[in-house]
Amino acid sequence: MRLINRHPSRPLKWLLGFLPFVIIVMVYIGASHQRLAENPNDKLLPGISKMVTSMERLAFEPSKRSGDYLFWQDTLSSLQRLAMGVGISALIGLVIGLINGAIPLVRANLSPLITAIALVPPMAILPILFIIFGLGEVSKVVLIIIGIAPFIIRDMQARTLEIPAEQLIKAQTLTANTWQILLRVLLPQILPRLLDTVRLSLGAAWIFLIAAEAIAATDGLGYRIFLVRRYLSMDVILPYVVWITFLAFLIDWLLRIISQRLYPWYHSQKAVQGQTT
Amino acid sequence: MSFITIHNVWKNYGQTPVLENIHKEVEQGSFITLVGASGCGKSTFLKMLLGIEKPSKGNIILEDEPLKAEPDGERGIVFQRYSVFPHLTVQENILIALEFQKKPLIARMFGSSKQQALQKVNALIERVGLTHAMNHYPHELSGGMQQRLAIAQALIANPKVLLLDEPFGALDPGIRNDMHELVKELWQQDQLTIFMVTHDLKEAFSLGSRLWVFDKVRHDPHAPQNYGSQITYDLELSTDVDDSEQIAIAEEIKSTLHIDQSEAVIA
Structure with a gap:
């Protein structure tokens, strides 16, 4: 049988997918052992047990200085910033993108501006944000918004324009006015597409969040990583990176499940068109 | 004054004429089938009736009023595809027409007004034979069922004119026959005025009460591309399908269409 026709069984598929992770962990443990055997104080590749004790300290013992459980405090702060930034961006993107896509006069007016804004590198204006909004929460949230809102707006506009003209004509023959078409024909069809776009923009949102936290913050996952870098604390940095990756995975998975539950018609439509999620 | 008067209508796309010099009068309750080779302008003509294209010259008058330049409730439409809303169930797809009419701001009905509206909706769903699929989404329906839904959706708004743009072009022959029965039945019961574009000459003859053939009269x-199409045949169709005269004309039309199609390929 040709290779392109051989499909793995379900357990084999899981096993094959899991294997690279196991190999990476094994390689790490091996290398770590080797270095620690030469120098027990080596900081570059700490052993698993060292990471566990460091994380236990951060997660389950209150900090001596503030009394907080630092790991959970960092997670909460970062997730709050991320949720605010992504949530506000999604709302802006949905409203402006939808209206832009639906109403040619507004599109002619706003589209060039949004294209221009989308080209500004957000990190380059981070100092401006710090000057205007100070070093508090606002500037971090605003950085995420500036980073991803233009992308969401443009994508929502494109998705709105993709809805077949036949549907808009049909709605008009059923006596719908512009507002009714926005509300009942376009908006409900755009919402699952918004979830898709948010999932795509989350990667960028994490980048902006961690960058902002690295530069000015007093807590947060990005703040902690850049703080302990001074002490070469790989035993904290590595678990934090794994944790951030896991959170990113979890959020993406949640959004996908929510979308499938709320919009079954959308996902079967996509399946028919041969797209994948 | 006729129900619909088409007065000296011409249509150009840029420099290219598509339709020229169309004069017709249509009585209420007619079922007009439009046939012609690809690119002959029959779809353009339907779009002008619908209001998404404007005649370059001349006008179309519906009950003493010129047609509005955008689609409205006077004209219902069924396209070949994408006619129904994919995010609404069968029932919601039809109910939404009543919600558009009655609720300008929220476009949604609740409580007793909704129950009342649903009675009307369900009766129509039964007429087109979709009662068993009332709560299904369009993607769960076959092509034929989707077109039944699209027809019901167009009818609930009580349009003065129903426009069908190759509505059965994508369906299997057996299902197509069922749809012919349905449309004929609805047309006779509701005294509708219907325009239907089709590629299928047999369908055009068997379904319509009047048949228009679009073809170029002048050739260079x-x-x-210098000349547009006109309506070359305007036939009153008898219900007797075995009418030998009709068959002879059908053969003649078929032959002219074939000539035109081969020319279109060269062009």
Whole structure:
């Protein structure tokens, strides 16, 4: 049988997918052992047990200085910033993108501006944000918004324009006015597409969040990583990176499940068109 | 005054004429089938009736009023595809028409007004034979069922004119026959005025009460795009399908269409 026709069984598929992770962990443990055997104080590749004790300290013992459980405090702060930034961006993107896509006069007016804004590198204006909004929460949230809102707006506009003209004509023959078409024909069809776009923009949102936290913050996952870098604390940095990756995975998975539950018609439509999620 | 008067209608796309010099009068309750080779302008003509294209010259008058330049409730439409809303169930797809009419701001009905509206909706769903699929989404329906839904959706708004743009072009022959029965039945019961574009000559003859053939009358072999189409045949169709005269005309139309199609390929 040709290779392109051989499909793995379900357990084999899981096993094959899991294997690279196991190999990476094994390689790490091996290398770590080797270095620690030469120098027990080596900081570059700490052993698993060292990471566990460091994380236990951060997660389950209150900090001596503030009394907080630092790991959970960092997670909460970062997730709050991320949720605010992504949530506000999604709302802006949905409203402006939808209206832009639906109403040619507004599109002619706003589209060039949004294209221009989308080209500004957000990190380059981070100092401006710090000057205007100070070093508090606002500037971090605003950085995420500036980073991803233009992308969401443009994508929502494109998705709105993709809805077949036949549907808009049909709605008009059923006596719908512009507002009714926005509300009942376009908006409900755009919402699952918004979830898709948010999932795509989350990667960028994490980048902006961690960058902002690295530069000015007093807590947060990005703040902690850049703080302990001074002490070469790989035993904290590595678990934090794994944790951030896991959170990113979890959020993406949640959004996908929510979308499938709320919009079954959308996902079967996509399946028919041969797209994948 | 006729129900619909088409007065000296011409249509150009840029420099290219598509339709020229169309004069027709249509009585209420007619079922007009429009046939012609690809690119002959029959779909353009339907779009002008619908209001998404404007005649370059002349006008179309519906009950003493010129047609509005955008689609409205006077004209219902069924396209070949994408006619129904994919995010609404069968029932919601039809109910939404009543919600558009009654609720300008929220476009949604609740409580007793909704129950009342649903009675009307369900009766129509039964007429088109979709009662068993009332709560299904369009993607769960076959092509034929989707077109039944699209027809019901167009009818609930009580349009003065129903426009069908190759509505059965994508369906299997067996299902197509069922749809012919349905449309004929609805047309006779509701005294509708219908315009239907079709590629299928047999369908055009068996379904309509009047048949229009779109074809070019003037030809310039060096510049085939110089002239637009006109309506070359305007036939009153008898219900007797075995009418020998009709068959003879059908053969004649078929032969002219074939000539035109081969020319279109060269052009």
